[in-house]
Amino acid sequence: MTRQPALLQRALPTAVILLLIAGPVCLGLAGTLLPAFGYLPALGGSVLSLDPFRAVLSEPGIGLSLALSLGTGLAATAISLAIVALFTAAWFETRVFKAMTRFLSPLLSVPHAAAAIGLAFVIAPSGLIVRLLSPWATGFDRPPDLLIIHDPLGLTMTAGLIAKEVPFLFLMTLAALPQTEARRHLRIAANLGYGRMAGFFKVALPQIYPQIRLPVLAVLAYSTSVVDVARILGPTTPAPLAPRIIDWMADADPALRLQASAGAVLQLLLSVGAILIWRFGEILCSRIARSGRSSGRRYSRDAAMRQMAAVPVGLLIAAMVAALAALALWSLTAGWWFPQAFPTALTLRHWAGLFPGGSHLVGDTLLIALPAAVVAIALIVWQLELWTRTGPRRRHAAFRNLMFLPLLVPQISFLFGLQVLFLVAGWDGTYVAVALTHLVFVLPYVFLALSDPWDHLDPRLAKVAATLGASQNRILWSIRLPMLLRPLMVAAAIGFAVSIGQYLPTLMIGAGRIATITTESVALASGGSRSVAAVYAMLQLMLPLLGFVLASVVPAIAFRHRLALRLQR
Amino acid sequence: MSLKRLMPIAAALALTASMAQAQSARDASWDDITAAARGQTVYFHAWGGEPRINAYIDWAAGEVKDRYGVTVKHVKVADTAGTVTQIVAEKTAGRTTGGAVDLVWINGENFNTLKSQGLLADPGWAQTLPNWKYVDVEGKPTVLSDFTVPTDGQESPWGMAKLVFMYDSARLAEPPRSLDALAAYAAEHPGRVTYPQPPNFYGSTFLKQILISKIDDRSKLEKPVDPDRFQQDVAPLFAYLDKIHPDLWRKAEAFPANAAEMRRLLADGELDIAFTFNPGDASSAIANGELPDTVRSFVLTGGTIGNTHFVAIPFNSSAKEGAKVLANFLLSPEAQARKQDPAVWGDPTVLKISSLPENDRARFEAIDLGIATLGPDELGPTLPEPHPSWVAAIEKAWAARYGGS
Secondary structure (H helix, E strand, O other): OOOOOOHHHHHHHHHHHHHHHHHHHHHHHHHHHHHHOOOEHHHOEOOOOOHHHHHHHOOOOHHHHHHHHHHHHHHHHHHHHHHHHHHHHHHOOOHHHHHHHHHHHHHHOOOHHHHHHHHHHHHOOOOHHHHHHOOOOOOOOOOOOOOOOOOOOOHHHHHHHHHHHHHHHHHHHHHHHHHOOHHHHHHHHHHOOOOHHHHHHHHHHHHHHHHHHHHHHHHHHHHHOOOHHHHHHOOOOOOOHHHHHHHHHOOOOOHHHHHHHHHHHHHHHHHHHHHHHHHHHHHHHHHHHHHHHOOOOOOOOOHHHHHHHHHHHHHHHHHHHHHHHHHHHHOOEOOOOOOOOOOOOEOOHHHHOOOOHHHHHHHHHHHHHHHHHHHHHHHHHHHHHHHHHOOOOOOOHHHHHHHOHHHHOOHHHHHHHHHHHHHHHOOOOOHHHHHHHHHHHHHHHHHHHHHHHHHHOOHHHHHHHHHOOOOHHHHHHHHHHHHOHHHHHHHHHHHHHHHHHOOHHHHHHOOOOOOOHHHHHHHHHOOOOHHHHHHHHHHHHHHHHHHHHHHHHHHHHHOOOOHHHOOOO | OOHHHHHHHHHHHHHHHHHHHHHHHHHHHHHHHHHHHOOOEEEEEEEOOOHHHHHHHHHHHHHHHHHHOOEEEEEEEOOHHHHHHHHHHHHHOOOOOOEOOOEEEEOHHHHHHHHHOOOEOOOOOHHHOHHHHHEOOOOOHHHOEEOOEEOOOOEEEEEEEEOEEEEEOOOOOOOOOOHHHHHHHHHHOOOOOOOOOOOOHHHHHHHHHHHHHHOOOHHHHHOOOOOOOHHHHHHHHHHHHHHHHHHOHHHHOOOOOOHHHHHHHHHHOOOOEEEEOOOOHHHHHHHOOOOOOOEEEEOOOOOEEEEEEEEEOEOOEOOHHHHHHHHHHHHOHHHHHHHHOOOOOOOOOOEOHHHOOHHHHHHHHOOOOOOOOOOOOOOOOEEOOOOHHHHHHHHHHHHHHHHOO
């Protein structure tokens, strides 16, 4: 029988983690609410009123902005989920599925902004595709005047979001599968003569979906409030709500600050509304599915359907590969005029131009991302270890749900108030403030990445060690952590990538004093030089990738004499 | 000699002495400033969207560090309005010292906001800079009057700007040299002309250029907007825009975000005409491989809008002395000549070249302006900026008309 730690000791890690996550979100929301109702004494606003909301609602085209945010967010989430579900249904436990897993996982580390910049390089009327086809196939010797990027309906922006959300939902589904009986039930369904896809939708998806509901809602909240992708690919006349809020905040007229706060509150309502609509859709879908489930139809001839299910994923991977290739090419270009399919000359000048200014930027990025990842790992390990020691399955679903809080509340809605709080505390524009804000987003992902491997570690190893007289701490340091080296490294790499990808938190809490490669590449995306923008987008890709390479190389070296711990291929 | 006759001489002597004293006091105080500046860190908030300008600021930072021991950190802002908001927010939070911004690259509306709210360092400091004596106050009156608002020495001039158009001579033999010719060109070549989306600075400047050319009485623009007459005053501007919008790039449903993006679209062949506020921009971009070498510049007959851009010190800067040392260095003939070189940046000087010592004059004469840069005599007349209140008003009217379609 293990000795129970004292209550304080038991609750401490939970308290620290929740404080770090819920604290900034709740305080930030409060800091946004007051100015939204006109209370910001320094600007002469000391009377509560609804004027800021009236100002937002009287902005030209605001209805369209709200509709765009809602529409693109819901569409991106629904389409991403459909792509993932169809593909998993059609190809689960096949070679194709394994190959795609290997392709999609690294795509997760591509920051949204870099993906959007690369995508714009490919699909613009003067982009890679038209260049490759012109003039021989299209007859264009000038780029066609086609509204693809910044289209008023936000279709391109939705596509950009899908390209990033599919890998995320796919990996979440992969993580959820072992926690269900899906694998076994699929075999039973197959034995009963159900087609692969029918079997998946009838027996596996109802088990998997509850496991991935929170990630799906996180995608929805993110997509309805995204700023960087909207800036690079989204409509501008008018823009969706979130980028307009940022514009109001940056306006020279201080009165617009109150209006921006009201906009941030409206954004929160909009994202909550999107979640309610989604919930309604869930109920509707389950009603329809229930009647279909008991129909008994087998749909055993689904070969054509299965091929079709692979098309979107294949297209997506092709688009992302093309986007990355376009980025790489542009970063080396010394002059590339339409309709040439290839640059006239290549140069390393744009990369050399990174020094010394850019190296400082990379340094700042690392200075924030590394501590954020390390602190997150330490806190989550502390929490998981405590759960292991306090006995079987004493974890609370509530904890997991709370970890999703920062992913479900639109960033803009609480960062706004948080910025004011940091300012009052004199912490704005410091590394600590930015890293703390990043931690709010890094902690949930590290928890998601680490908790499953931790739970699946064979508990008998610890028991054997304990019977041999090892202390709890020795078991942790000599058995559990070394055996979990690979997932620990992967979780750290994910945390590191999440930190690097943060645009809005860095922009707002960094107060302009702290810039990372992500804020820089979004700023350069609409600049005069595609090559310089490409260099920064490439950097944005390479740093997280480096993390993942380390995460696979270090355990491989450490375990070179441990056959059972090597990755099974 | 009688006392009476001596009096004027004594007075004159006293005056001369006091003037000399004042002069040495000024020098002494400048010495004090450079002494106090040593070891300070200046956070210089300047638009960071142009790698060439960033490289120039890097160079200036290095020189100021070597010569005066002042560390300069370039905070690359996407929009100066963000810096203005930040200073406002600091005042809101009660931070009257130790502010985040020590020097800001600024002009026009943003300067007016900071000045009118008392968020700038005390008036008159700009004229105390040793290099102020070279500033071309007579020839470039906008160094003292920023969008018609008197600077009162609360900002130090840095460079001159003038609206200049660019076109690719390989595709377009004779560019349209008036707004009406531009409209006719767009009608003939749909989708090849556009402007950056207001409230982007360049988009708003284009609107102002149209307003100046089309308004019934230009003197109205020297005064603040008259709300009762505003609709009537801007009617010709919007009549012009209504006419050309269907012929613009993407049928005016999307716009470039800024002038740099518009220049890139010219390079891609999506556009036939781009514009810039820097007469040396085309040559610099050609030298950098960002534009084909067939691109040339032109201006509209009758003149284009021009102004001066400045650097200003916020009221709560923690390194005011260091900021002054940097402002003075940026104003030096050496830094100004380097800035004008298209291979570096190509931004026109605020100095009066004929007032410079000979070796400094030679620095300017040695500059090769580049193939696509118009000479001073080809740049045409400079039209003054309207009062800042016009900018916000036409931006708002534009957004109401076209921004929510």
